[in-house]
Every structure is written in structure tokens, then in C-alpha cells.
Amino acid sequence: MKKPILIFGMLFLALAIFAQPPGEDLPDENVEVEKQFEAELPETNKYPTSPVLPTVTNTPPNLSYDIPNKLLNLEYDPPKIKPLAMPKQKLDKVYRFYAKAGFGLPASPYAEASYNSGRLKNNLAYDIGFLHHSANNDAKIENQRFSNTGGRVGATYYMPMGMAAGGYVSYGLKQEHYYGYNNADTSFTREAVQQRFSEIGVGGTFFNSLENRGSLDYKADLDIYNLSDNFDVGETGIDLKANVVKHFDDNFLTVNVGNLLSIYNDTANLNNNVAYVNPSYTIVRDVFKFKVGAFLASDGLDGVFFAAPDVELGLNLAGGTIGLFAGWNGSIYKNSFRHQTNYNPYTNSFTNIKNTRIQNRFAGVRGRAGTVQYEGKFSWKSAQNLALYLNDSTDYKKFNTVYDTAQIYNIHFGVEAPIIKKLVFSIDGNYNIFDLNNNARAWHLPEFEANFGLRFLTLDDKLTLKAELYSGSGMAYLDEAGEEQVLNALFDFNLGANYHFTENFGLFLDVNNLFNNQRERWYKYPGFGTNFLGGITVKF
Numbered sequence: 001m002k003k004p005i006l007i008f009g010m011l012f013l014a015l016a017i018f019a020q021p022p023g024e025d026l027p028d029e030n031v032e033v034e035k036q037f038e039a040e041l042p043e044t045n046k047y048p049t050s051p052v053l054p055t056v057t058n059t060p061p062n063l064s065y066d067i068p069n070k071l072l073n074l075e076y077d078p079p080k081i082k083p084l085a086m087p088k089q090k091l092d093k094v095y096r097f098y099a100k101a102g103f104g105l106p107a108s109p110y111a112e113a114s115y116n117s118g119r120l121k122n123n124l125a126y127d128i129g130f131l132h133h134s135a136n137n138d139a140k141i142e143n144q145r146f147s148n149t150g151g152r153v154g155a156t157y158y159m160p161m162g163m164a165a166g167g168y169v170s171y172g173l174k175q176e177h178y179y180g181y182n183n184a185d186t187s188f189t190r191e192a193v194q195q196r197f198s199e200i201g202v203g204g205t206f207f208n209s210l211e212n213r214g215s216l217d218y219k220a221d222l223d224i225y226n227l228s229d230n231f232d233v234g235e236t237g238i239d240l241k242a243n244v245v246k247h248f249d250d251n252f253l254t255v256n257v258g259n260l261l262s263i264y265n266d267t268a269n270l271n272n273n274v275a276y277v278n279p280s281y282t283i284v285r286d287v288f289k290f291k292v293g294a295f296l297a298s299d300g301l302d303g304v305f306f307a308a309p310d311v312e313l314g315l316n317l318a319g320g321t322i323g324l325f326a327g328w329n330g331s332i333y334k335n336s337f338r339h340q341t342n343y344n345p346y347t348n349s350f351t352n353i354k355n356t357r358i359q360n361r362f363a364g365v366r367g368r369a370g371t372v373q374y375e376g377k378f379s380w381k382s383a384q385n386l387a388l389y390l391n392d393s394t395d396y397k398k399f400n401t402v403y404d405t406a407q408i409y410n411i412h413f414g415v416e417a418p419i420i421k422k423l424v425f426s427i428d429g430n431y432n433i434f435d436l437n438n439n440a441r442a443w444h445l446p447e448f449e450a451n452f453g454l455r456f457l458t459l460d461d462k463l464t465l466k467a468e469l470y471s472g473s474g475m476a477y478l479d480e481a482g483e484e485q486v487l488n489a490l491f492d493f494n495l496g497a498n499y500h501f502t503e504n505f506g507l508f509l510d511v512n513n514l515f516n517n518q519r520e521r522w523y524k525y526p527g528f529g530t531n532f533l534g535g536i537t538v539k540f
Contacts, residue, residue, distance in 0.1 A: 102535020162210035180524030
């Protein structure tokens with residue numbers, strides 16, 4: 001504090017000097033400083049303070065608020081949601097009754113009729129069906145004729161709890177003739193070469209007719225038949241099958257079970273029983289589908305347990321225009337007397353029945369490109385007890401069944417494409433390569449078959465025109481000398497027309513085998529050649 005006070009005093013003195021009147025000088029005397037100036041501040045008094053804290057209380061204050069209510073009135077138009085318009089599809093009218101009748105050459109009457117009641121008010125539905133078709137070309141080839149007649153009556157009752165049960169009765173009479181002989185050298189009466197198959201069938205079914213809480217679909221079928229011919233050979237079959245599907249949103253679990261029993265009666269009885277179970281689980285997504293499961297079966301004839309995977313993977317690419325798929329599954333084809341005579345009606349009575357066990361690996365592509373649908377598939381099948389057919393060396397009119405182990409390589413192709421409006425082209429074919437263990441060729445089994453078709457609608461869809469070409473390679477067989485031979489190829493060109501001159505009545509005409517191809521599907525059994533069939537159709 002001393003230095004600032006000293007400086008302040010010196011400044012004050014200087015101002016006093018400069019403040020003297022001009023021309024007046026300070027006296028020229030000496031100044032004697034008696035004492036040095038010292039400035040001091042007196043000490044301040046300190047006043048002590050004692051602050052007092054307020055009393056703390058736990059009682060919350062009673063606060064009151066007065067907030068005026070204010071409701072905001074917002075005026076707006078609610079959005080209007082309009083559904084996207086769906087294109088209306090014209091549903092085909094359902095006709096309960098249908099009948100078709102006609103006649104052709106060579107002499108071939110044809111009659112077909114069916115009626116389906118649909119579900120009535122009492123929850124009962126029934127159906128009735130009848131068919132007869134026969135042809136007689138005896139004027140050109142002795143005993144070249146056939147006849148097929150059958151009928152069926154069935155009914156189904158729909159229960160209120162979403163279940164349904166039904167049953168049927170059927171009868172069929174099929175007549176074939178062993179005309180595979182040289183009638184220039186030999187002649188037979190009709191009774192001597194006639195083969196007649198008579199079959200009676202009954203069956204029942206039980207299934208769910210509505211969706212249920214458990215998302216469970218189920219179906220069980222029982223079919224019983226008795227087949228006999230006019231050579232005291234017969235077969236009784238009991239087929240029991242059941243199917244259950246459990247849905248888990250888009251995924252589902254499937255279980256198929258069955259027991260197929262047939263009892264063949266000739267000079268002795270032969271029991272043929274196949275039991276199987278086929279569980280699988282399928283996962284479905286937008287771009288792929290995957291199934292994994294197994295096929296497990298017991299072949300009662302050979303006493304063999306058969307197992308095969310049941311897997312398939314499908315990929316959906318390019319928005320559905322391309323679909324890739326591949327898989328591996330298995331099955332048992334039951335070569336019963338019924339199945340064999342349906343495939344080859346000239347089969348001899350036999351007791352050496354064997355079931356065909358198949359493992360099938362496959363891969364392919366299918367899809368749609370614009371309006372064109374297509375599919376191509378390659379399969380590699382391993383077949384045990386593959387049924388082949390050779391003429392009986394003691395009676396060449398009939399065939400015996402022989403069995404072999406084979407690897408079968410199959411190429412399947414199919415296309416359906418509209419060429420112009422209402423003109424559709426289609427093709428479907430198979431090419432097989434057989435690699436057999438014991439036989440040189442797959443006797444009487446087709447290696448190549450293809451169907452080509454054109455279908456055209458015109459005159460306001462009242463007239464349908466069609467053209468079809470069936471082609472196939474010749475069958476391999478052994479002649480009377482035991483030499484390997486190949487039959488002629490098949491080229492069967494057909495034309496057909498259907499015209500509905502009213503909603504309920506129409507006319508049809510089919511002209512078959514315009515090339516008059518005499519190809520033999522079975523050695524010594526030529527086809528009918530050119531033939532036609534025409535008549536009327538009725539539906540209500």
C-alpha cells in the first residue's frame with residue numbers, strides 16, 4: 001500500500017507545480033524533509049455469524065393445480081380404402097348328368113353315362129356310372145375283338161361335425177381274345193381263344209370334409225375286389241390305405257400307411273402282401289420347398305424289408321418362370337394278377353409273381369415362360385424284379401412274365417404352348433435306357449414314346465378340333481427260333497372334332513390311325529388299323 005500512496009503524492013505535487021501562475025518561479029530554498037510519509041489502514045472488526053437451518057418435515061406439501069380443460073377439434077376426412085379389383089373368371093357350369101353314345105368301324109358300339117347328385121340338403125351325395133366299349137375286326141383278322149363293360153354306384157354322407165363317410169359297389173366284365181396266331185394256317189373258334197375277366201369290387205372311405213382346430217387332414221380307404229377268368233384262375237385283394245397331414249402354418253407333416261394283400265388262386269394259393277409306411281415333413285418358403293422322409297416297406301413274397309429315402313428339394317427362381325427340383329424316393333409296384341392282366345391282357349396264368357422294388361433318383365426343371373409351360377426331368381431308377389414279357393414257347397399266343405434286376409435311365413420332357421389365340425400345341429415324351437443283369441433287352445417294354453397334339457377352339461368355343469400323333473419305338477422280342485428281333489415303330493395319327501350345337505347337346509367324330517399303321521404292341525398282335533367313331537353327347 002505504501003508504493004501507490006507515494007506515487008499518488010508525487011503526482012499531486014507535480015500538478016501543484018504546474019498550476020503556478022506563469023512567470024512566477026518557486027523560491028529557491030532548500031526543503032528539508034522531516035519525516036518519511038507512511039500510509040496505514042486501520043484493522044477492521046470481524047462480526048461472527050451463526051446460520052440456522054430450517055426444520056425438516058416429511059409431510060408432503062398440499063399442492064393444488066388449476067388447469068383448464070382444452071379440447072382440440074380436429075376436422076379431417078377419414079381415408080377411404082378401396083380393394084384392388086380382381087379379374088372375374090367365368091366358372092364352368094357344373095353338369096350333373098353326362099352321356100356319350102356312338103358307333104364306329106370296324107363294328108364298335110360305345111356308350112357312357114354318369115350322374116353325380118352333388119351334396120344334397122340331407123348331406124348325402126351319390127354317383128352312378130356306366131361304360132361299354134367294344135370292337136370287332138373279325139372280318140379282317142380272325143378273332144380280333146374286345147369288349148369292356150362296367151358300372152359303379154357310390155354314395156357319401158357328410159356329417160355335421162366335419163367328417164364324411166362313403167362307399168361304393170362296382171362290377172366289370174372285360175373280354176379279350178388270343179388272336180395272335182397265323183390264321184392263314186390255323187383257325188380257332190371264338191370260345192377256344194376267348195379270355196374273360198370278371199371283377200366285383202366294394203369299398204369304403206372316411207375323411208374330414210372341413211377344416212378342424214387341429215389343422216389335421218385325414219383319409220382312410222378300404223378296397224376289396226374279386227377277379228376271376230374263364231380258366232378257373234382268380235384273385236382276391238384287400239387294400240387298406242390311410243393318409244394323415246398335419247399343417248404347421250406353411251409347413252406340414254405327412255404320414256402314409258398301407259397294407260396291400262392279394263390272394264392268387266390257381267392250382268394252389270399264393271399270398272402276396274405288401275405293408276408300408278411313408279412319413280415325411282415338408283418345409284415351404286417363397287423360393288424353395290424341401291421334403292425329408294422315408295419309405296419303409298415289407299415285401300411278403302421275398303420276405304425282404306425295403307427302405308428308401310423320400311427327399312426332394314425345389315427352388316423357385318426368376319419369379320416362378322424357372323423351377324429346379326431334385327430328389328430320391330422309393331416304391332414297391334405290386335405285380336398282382338390284376339395289375340399284370342390290365343397291362344398285358346394276353347398274359348398267361350402264372351404263379352411266379354414277384355413285386356418290383358424301385359429306388360428313384362431324379363432332377364429336373366419346370367416352369368412357365370409367358371404362356372408356355374415346360375418340364376424336363378432325368379431319372380435314374382434301380383429296379384429289382386422288373387417284369388418283362390416273352391411269348392410262351394409252347395403257345396406263342398400267350399405271354400409269360402420273367403423278372404430281372406435293371407438300371408433304368410429315363411429322360412422325360414413336356415411342353416404346352418399356345419401358338420395363336422385358342423390354338424394350343426403340346427408334346428409329352430419319355431426315353432428309356434435299360435441296363436439289365438441277365439436279359440439282353442427289356443422284352444416288350446417301350447424305349448421311346450412321344451405324344452404330339454394340337455387343339456383349336458373356334459366358333460365361339462362351340463367347335464373343338466384336335467390332331468394327335470402317337471409315336472413309339474419298336475419293342476424287342478424273341479422269335480420262335482430264340483433270335484432277338486425288334487417290332488415296327490408306331491406312328492398313329494388321329495383327328496377329332498367336337499361340336500356343341502346347343503348348351504346341352506353335341507356331336508363328336510374321331511378318326512384314328514390315318515396312316516393305317518399295323519404296329520404290334522405285343523408280338524403277333526397287330527393293331528386295328530384305320531378306324532373311326534362318331535356319335536352324340538348330352539349333359540344336364
